[in-house]
Amino acid sequence: MKTFLVVNPRSAGGETGRRWAEISGQVTRVIGDFGFGFTEGVMDAVRLTRDALADGYECITAVGGDGTVNEVVNGFFADGKAINPQAALGLIPRGTGGDFRRAFGWDLELDSALARLRGDKTEPFDVGLAEYVNHEGKPEARYFANIASFGVSAAIAHEVNVGSKALGGNLSFLWGTVKTLAKHKDVQVRLQVDGGEPEAMGITAIAAANGRYFGSGMCVAPKAVTHDGRFDLTLWRDYTLADFVIKSKGVYNGDHITWTKTRYIQCQTLRAESDEQVFLEMDGEVPGRLPCRISILPGAIRLKV
Numbered sequence: 001m002k003t004f005l006v007v008n009p010r011s012a013g014g015e016t017g018r019r020w021a022e023i024s025g026q027v028t029r030v031i032g033d034f035g036f037g038f039t040e041g042v043m044d045a046v047r048l049t050r051d052a053l054a055d056g057y058e059c060i061t062a063v064g065g066d067g068t069v070n071e072v073v074n075g076f077f078a079d080g081k082a083i084n085p086q087a088a089l090g091l092i093p094r095g096t097g098g099d100f101r102r103a104f105g106w107d108l109e110l111d112s113a114l115a116r117l118r119g120d121k122t123e124p125f126d127v128g129l130a131e132y133v134n135h136e137g138k139p140e141a142r143y144f145a146n147i148a149s150f151g152v153s154a155a156i157a158h159e160v161n162v163g164s165k166a167l168g169g170n171l172s173f174l175w176g177t178v179k180t181l182a183k184h185k186d187v188q189v190r191l192q193v194d195g196g197e198p199e200a201m202g203i204t205a206i207a208a209a210n211g212r213y214f215g216s217g218m219c220v221a222p223k224a225v226t227h228d229g230r231f232d233l234t235l236w237r238d239y240t241l242a243d244f245v246i247k248s249k250g251v252y253n254g255d256h257i258t259w260t261k262t263r264y265i266q267c268q269t270l271r272a273e274s275d276e277q278v279f280l281e282m283d284g285e286v287p288g289r290l291p292c293r294i295s296i297l298p299g300a301i302r303l304k305v
């Protein structure tokens with residue numbers, strides 16, 4: 001398979017760029033010739049992926065974290081269609097959060113990533129599509145690989161992404177989480193699942209999950225499968241800071257789905273709207289807010305496993 005690596009040199013705190021000579025040497029040893037490009041900023045991985053597919057590359061491999069995976073997946077599509085439905089998505093995980101790779105039990109070892117790239121095993125991979133309102137108030141659509149969520153999860157991601165990183169990555173994330181949770185109140189939304197009757201409800205957060213983890217390791221959707229053509233929809237209500245701190249074990253190991261404050265269903269589409277400002281997060285980025293429509297594209301691309 002002709003392979004192209006989309007490399008985010010800034011991922012893993014810039015270590016990917018600094019260690020590139022060593023990484024690329026190992027890639028060559030294991031898979032032979034490959035093409036590659038460095039991303040130069042936000043959304044650049046979309047362009048690199050589209051160009052590589054147009055050049056006939058059959059396996060596009062993200063070298064980075066969840067943000068890079070999201071952009072590469074977006075590059076698999078143009079004008080609402082997969083550019084090459086037979087093309088495969090590969091991953092050399094380099095990020096800090098790594099929620100996408102956790103669904104597959106993949107670690108950060110380069111050797112295991114290269115073994116996947118060298119092998120010819122792929123499996124169908126469902127892709128999420130979110131239509132929403134961006135921060136300029138304009139309608140926008142974006143694909144996602146792992147999870148789209150709204151409510152406190154998106155508020156935290158927004159706080160961390162726009163907040164000061166003066167404390168350093170992990171501390172900023174922790175501080176953003178505590179600050180947001182401490183002042184959070186459930187928001188009122190109207191939710192319509194698979195075209196059914198709209199239901200009004202108060203929610204802490206709702207996650208439409210293809211993969212299983214978000215928020216750097218919270219197992220929000222423990223039964224989600226990335227090739228079953230469905231989202232696992234997790235609805236949290238009345239969650240407080242204490243649930244995320246004192247009872248956090250259940251949030252991290254998936255037991256929360258047995259709590260009375262959690263609802264867990266499967267669906268293919270959902271619509272959500274609110275009279276309040278409710279941010280929408282996908283794969284860790286916060287490109288906009290409700291109202292949104294989220295749908296699944298079953299087996300839209302193939303994944304190297």
Ligand SMILES: Nc1ncnc2c1ncn2[C@@H]1O[C@H](COP(=O)(O)OP(=O)(O)OP(=O)(O)O)[C@@H](O)[C@H]1O
Binds near residue numbers: 043097
């Ligand atoms: N050259 C660049 N300079 C600055 N930002 C970049 C550059 N290339 C890519 N980016 C941005 O970096 C963001 C984060 O990258 P990525 O998710 O790969 O790494 P990470 O933050 O280390 O990992 P994770 O998201 O898993 O925590 C991406 O959304 C991307 O738009």
